[in-house]
Amino acid sequence: MNANIHIVEDEQSIVTLVEYNLSKEGFKVNSSTNGEDGFKAIKDTNPDLVLMDWMLPDLSGVEICKLLKKNEKYKNIPIIMLTAKGEEEDKVKALNIGADDYITKPFSFPELLARIKALLRRSKPSVAQDVITFDNLKIDRITRKVYRGNKQIDLGPIEYKLIDFFIKNPKRVYSREQLLTNVWGDNINVTSRTVDVHIRRLRQAINLEGTKDLIRTVRAAGYSLDN
Amino acid sequence: MNANIHIVEDEQSIVTLVEYNLSKEGFKVNSSTNGEDGFKAIKDTNPDLVLMDWMLPDLSGVEICKLLKKNEKYKNIPIIMLTAKGEEEDKVKALNIGADDYITKPFSFPELLARIKALLRRSKPSVAQDVITFDNLKIDRITRKVYRGNKQIDLGPIEYKLIDFFIKNPKRVYSREQLLTNVWGDNINVTSRTVDVHIRRLRQAINLEGTKDLIRTVRAAGYSLDN
DNA sequence: TTGTTTTGTAATAAAATTGTAACAGTTTTG
């Protein structure tokens, strides 16, 4: 997942929260805190998806949405409207003016993420791939199968999560602690040495006879997916 | 991101929270719980950014801020003031006494992080950048790889930290003691001659056949990254 | 429940890194 997402929202707390979490998911995020700037920025940066507040200090989200959808060049950018009101009527209105989806505040981040992914899969399959490859390693997130070359590989749950996490940011080095929080989950009670063992298991699984090791050990730092 | 951040804050809960999260982000964090110590520590360690409480038991954050901003040597350290009051008036006051940003408690960590990153990007690009170059030497902090020209170079952990530290302030000369505290860490028990050996190793690694020596020895003073 | 898979840990082996000492070389100083 490496799409560019633009947020137009005047509540700073929401912006930072969403920005932080989306970045962690591998998205490139930019934001504007008012309609004027937002509209300009969207035209400038041509993001893959826009997240926009319904109400904005100046130029409202509704207006921007209409403007964008009217323009041949920008009409294909998917737009998710954020709103405080949860009324069905607004939903209809939002979709009528061309918004592609609609989410009411407060929302949970996983829910937002799911909607973003769904939209991207529809509009930009290339950035929301269900099948990701790195070198000759292939991960199919739909069937949950992993291939090296064209040989299918069996992975345990943790190994799968590991490789799926690594492949989101190939070549990036992650510390054992980062891997623990991102793969095992927060406040889990596991030794950091455990990571070594699972790295070993992953290596054993994906590095077939005569292929190079795709996991790089960076001493005193951690591991990365690299070739 | 590998900036040094100093926190001056008397509420221990905030210190531990922020310290923990910033460390996880890759920052090096030190803290003081009163103004006296904080001021001294800042002058000693020369951090890349300071996070300071508005109110402190003894010497107030406001006072420290004024003192630092008055001093030519420290005036460029960006300061973020933390405060419980959320009044606009205080914001103006904070910025007037030279603080670079202002955040009200309680704050979310992502928000704090965003502000820290923004400030660092502005004031110290060399510590905020993920890929940084000096002459034809390139350090990629994400993949943790170092290149001379386009040849990748293998460095041990200390050599990597050394070059990463040098490149933050190119051409600046650091004494062996400074290098020890900044690269090895505080209260470590190592001879200062050890630095020589690691400098030697670093030189050997980055100065490829036919390239000039990027490490300058300054007699009776220390070493610097220079060309 | 029973059998299978997965998981975490501890123990040990292997590998890489580190610090030191000793000495050689170089520069400065008187």
Add this chain to the structure above:
DNA sequence: CAAAACTGTTACAATTTTATTACAAAACAA
């Protein structure tokens, strides 16, 4: 110039970090 001060280089032992293995506990599926 000679002595003193400082730096460069090397080899090696100690330490630290990572890899590997085996095994029991836990989770899961039949």
